[in-house]
Amino acid sequence: MPYPNLMSPTEIGPVRLRNRIVFSAHGTKMSTRGVPDERLVAYHEARARGGVGLIICEAASVHETAGGSSSYAVAYTDDCIPGYRRIAGAVHRHGTKIFGQLYHPGRGDIAGGSDDGTIFPIYAPSAIACESKQLTPRAMPVGLVREIVRSYGEAARRMAEAGLDGVEVMAHHSHLVSQFLNPRSNRRNDAYGGSFENRMRFLVEILHEVRAEIGDGFALGVRISGDEQATFGLRPDETNAIAQAVDRLGLVDYFSVNSGSCSAFDGSIHVVPPMAIEAGYVGKYSAAIKKVVTKPVIATGRINTPDLAEGIIASAKADLCGIVRGLICDPDLPSKAAADTPQTIRLCIGCNQACIGHSPKGAPISCIQYPESGRELQFGDLPPAARRCRVLVAGGGPAGLKAAAVAASRGHDVTLLEKRNELGGQAMLAAALPGREEFGGIVSNLVGEAERAGARLVPGVTVTRELVDREAPDVVIVATGVRRRTPDLGQNEVDAWRLFQILHDHAGEHRRRKLFWELGQANVGAEVVVVDSRLDWLAMGLAEQLALGGCKVRLAVLGYMPGQNIPKQVRDHWAGVLHRLGVEVLPYMRYLGAEGDTARFAHMTGGREVLVRPVDTVIHVAPPVPETELEESLSGYTGIVHIVGDCLAPRTAEEAVLDGLKAGATAELGPVRGLHLLDRAVVTPQARIAMHTTTPLQASKL
Ligand SMILES: Cc1cc2nc3c(=O)[nH]c(=O)nc-3n(C[C@H](O)[C@H](O)[C@H](O)COP(=O)(O)O)c2cc1C
Ligand code: SF4
Structure with a gap:
């Protein structure tokens, strides 16, 4: 036994x-x-x-x-x-x-x-x-x-x-x-x-x-x-x-x-x-x-x-x-x-x-x-699809994977294409932070579910309008996620997503701040200010990472406290870790810019200027923007199009997976805009649902 x-x-x-x-x-x-x-x-x-x-x-x-x-x-x-x-x-x-x-x-x-x-x-x-x-x-x-x-x-x-x-x-x-x-x-x-x-x-x-x-x-x-x-x-x-x-x-x-x-x-x-x-x-x-x-x-x-x-x-x-x-x-x-x-x-x-x-x-x-x-x-007992549709999921982050798993489990013929060579999207970057390794489990669990349900998962292929027209799926589920904001960065400013990517690509070596220098991939100095405009786990994790590597870290937050938007137990644990590592937290800080070795902030309500120095590097942890290129290109497509997850509106992995569930549960009914789908789902007049089709997308040709 x-x-x-x-x-x-x-x-x-x-x-x-x-x-x-x-x-x-x-x-x-x-x-x-x-x-x-x-x-x-x-x-x-x-x-x-x-x-x-x-x-x-x-x-x-x-x-x-x-x-x-x-x-x-x-x-x-x-x-x-x-x-x-x-x-x-x-x-x-x-x-x-x-x-x-x-x-x-x-x-x-x-x-x-x-x-x-x-x-x-x-x-x-x-x-x-x-x-x-x-x-x-x-x-x-x-x-x-x-x-x-x-x-x-x-x-x-x-x-x-x-x-x-x-x-x-x-x-x-x-x-x-x-x-x-x-x-x-x-x-x-x-x-x-x-x-x-x-x-x-x-x-x-x-x-x-x-x-x-x-x-x-x-x-x-x-x-x-x-x-x-x-x-x-x-x-x-x-x-x-x-x-x-x-x-x-x-x-x-x-x-x-x-x-x-x-x-x-x-x-x-x-x-x-x-x-x-x-x-x-x-x-x-x-x-x-x-x-x-x-x-x-x-x-x-x-x-x-x-x-x-x-x-x-x-x-x-x-x-x-x-x-x-x-x-x-x-x-x-x-x-x-x-x-x-x-x-x-x-x-x-x-x-x-x-x-x-x-x-x-x-x-x-x-x-x-x-x-x-x-x-x-x-959602406890989803009915099998009334008609078997060919479903193309564009994007292999949590939203796309969940949509693929649910649609395939209901009997649809599902192919998921991901432009990167790896499935998981932002969740994989999140898992590169210290103490967040387990977060990658969300990806391996969803990949397993989708595969066991019979979905084909194909990394390394970008979905374009041409591809969609060529394959003519009955349903397209757009789960293209986000792209990094590309702010005008000053000489000593770095976008945190670049650092997450480096950490991810060099998992295992990440206890050393020197990593960023040695690789010559990011300009991170010894005195850093992390400017946190998200108040989730990203800035806390990055601050920990940099402090572990020997940086003097200040964490300036656009709000009351770091981790304001994450569960209390996670935030409180991390606050203790950061305090032990000597990370200095600056609440209510609106970033104004950096000059020389000085970062300038204003108190969010008091308005007075706050100068932080000496600072070698300012690292921005900012909200991303939705990746809408594919959605926009699909205008006029006669099949059903669902938009799910962060490309609909950047939120958290929770909403992405829920959107994916709703899209998978209503794939043949669409269109779907992520919200209250089961209540509002309607079949658009132009929706073209190919009945009883069984021809899979030719992933090998893509
Ligand atoms: C949403 C939630 C609510 C909880 N409410 C109670 C409760 O009503 N009574 C209780 O004794 N423990 C409560 N707990 C604690 C759990 O019983 C358990 O001890 C805790 O989740 C750790 O176990 P786990 O790691 O298996 O989740 C709650 C836990 C969660 C996640
Ligand atoms: S939401 Fe709760 S139950 Fe679900 S994975 Fe996270 S900790 Fe576990």
């Missing part, structure tokens, strides 16, 4: 699981007025169909003081029961078990704020603000503490009534239970504060209350951060002692171990650890807890392949493995592992962009590589 440890059945208390892969809890924003809706049912059913052993539903507020916007799950009224019942029914049909998760954020309040834009009063053991919220909570009176303890029991009872198989109490990530456990956040001098025993009391009472409500036929677990990774968070010695004390109570059936804290900037990096954090690192924390408890331990955190999970279980670091983003990205990961075809798994790259990155935008969860995720009702 492939993956004999990971795929073997096991028990958690009274619940038997078909394998040891757990889709650990994660907020999806697919509840309406706090009640799980049909999108969430379809989302979880897709993972159950994909073979996961256990799903743990997202954090659900146990009490109205837990706050939260209405797209978050709540379990403090009976209204939640029908939604949970539908989810349980859907996943049970496929042999997957399902638990709920009981949540109170205390002073953390990650639940998205209120719907009317005002700030909830927040409650905690003591009136001490945390670093991530900067709001002083109200210290809970004892009466409220007891009421909240009871609310955990009532919420668990609702989940049992809905037909779930178990519940998990959140004692991790510095949420309310952890705030009681932690002597730095709990300064009470009543029965709930002071000694270890007193600080444990809140959790112990909750566990008794929940067990009393649900009886022995229902599983009960506790989630704990092995290390909250925060200056004022719980440390491993403390969390191990807590787990051991809980185990001795004999009330819980399992421990779920992860890391991080929602109360602090440093800790929050580990709540959803980005690609720069070592894969599988959580194993050391789960192993420590496993040593001091008698019940099964689930480890979750950057376990992104079945091989890694198998190794963690085989080496007794955990009994089960949680794989969250791995299954957001590929719901079929478990069945592909069971079928011993791990090479077909779409591996999560830890970019955080469309999963946790959607959360602050109030949008439902998705994945940049697999935008079908969270959109199962719309």
